Amino acid sequence: MKVVSLQLPSGPSMERLPLPFSPTELLWRYPLPWAPPPPSPLGDTKAQLPAGLPPEPRLWTREDVIVFLKWCEREFDLPKFDVDLFQMNGKALCLLTKTDLGERCPGAGDVLHNVLQMLVRDACLLGRVPSSPVTPTARAAPYPPSPHSHPPTPTWTVDGFHHFHSAVAAAAQPNSVTLSPAPSVDSSGSPQRGETMSYAPTYAPPVPINAQASSGSNQSDSDEEAQFSQAPRSPKEVQQNSPAPQTHVVPQHTHYRVQHREFFPNDMPESNTNGRLLWDFLQQLLNDPTQRYTNYIAWKNRETGVFKIVDPAGLAKLWGIQKNHLSMNYDKMSRALRYYYRVNILRKVQGERHCYQFLRNPTELKNIKNISLLRQQMGHTQQPVKTEMKEERCEEDNMDEDMPTDLSINTCEQWRKRTWPDSAATPHDKHRISALIGDSIMMLKRDPEYNSEQCALNLKSEKCEQ
């Protein structure tokens, strides 16, 4: 298979960019004909297959099929399958079309079909598929006996596995990108992982974007490779393996929760945008439990939502990859960030380069998305919708009242005018307000409309504190 070759900057750790991608999002990740999916896009899923289940679906027995279905139920939180409808071997299962599968398991046909197709394709790539259709009677090849097994070592002589491992190794080389299953839930209603979900990009299937295997590997690369190879592969493993050797100490969720009541806790609720929205993407990078993105973006103060973009160009590249806009740069990405100012999702930390602050926590942001979707479904287009707040934080209580919950200019303008009926308030008025709240002088140096929002926010906060 031809491998996508992207020229990435040689910034910190750009060699491995385990983005918070979801395996169910592959078509979205790779919509372009010239950008085929990675060699083993289901690598993590494959590695999590039930013990003893051959990776080649067409070699499955009836019993294997049932095992696989049960596994899918658990892994993708699918509705219960009627196993009576799946009295077939793997070969027959693979012959079922998406429609067939959909009829047998409404609501899960697509997922099942996609998983099967990926497994089949993977098996083909790995060269372990019998060239002629045969009824499987024996396991074609050994497979790591446990979903928790380590990746095959290079000493394995089975070509397929060697190939697979090579891909992993390639991903660990400079200028390679690795994609991780998204920790969050697909907004299109794709599998949810329920209680096993964590806000953690998990094992990253390798996507060598530069087919040239680089032999050069500096120390930090080696360290990161070790970290990479030990990265948890499933949400469960994320928790189980959290004490794994890492450069950065990753606090365990419970421990962290006890110590801090965080604005942005590690176990924050799932967004439903799966990283398609910029704020979600940033949050996923920021909250990666393995801290793999701290070279790109890192919290400065997690409790207040202040973060710093450590590597603007690199982060923009990541975002570009995420959105398939490979010409993305920091200038463009920062423009997108600035659009968040007007809806009080973000604001700039004055005086600090590349520093921004989230003004809403993930719960609110999630609600924003939900409300947007809800509004679409209900046909509401203009009226600002109240955001349902579950947090008792003062700012949140005050921010949600009238604040627009989408990025549409109309909505924001309406809210702005309601908040500040005299939107043409004189600078004098605004300065008076800023004096009241004591900290808005800097804000008032720029766009008066933006400042009106900030002043309103700060004023409300002021009232809250009183």
Add this chain to the structure above:
DNA sequence: GACCCGGAAGGATT
């Protein structure tokens, strides 16, 4: 020159 800002137009997606 890099960063930052916001207007404007338009595209992709839902």
Add this chain to the structure above:
DNA sequence: GAATCCTTCCGGGT
């Protein structure tokens, strides 16, 4: 078709 969420480009300010 409308709305949303950017993406792209730009001129201007610091």
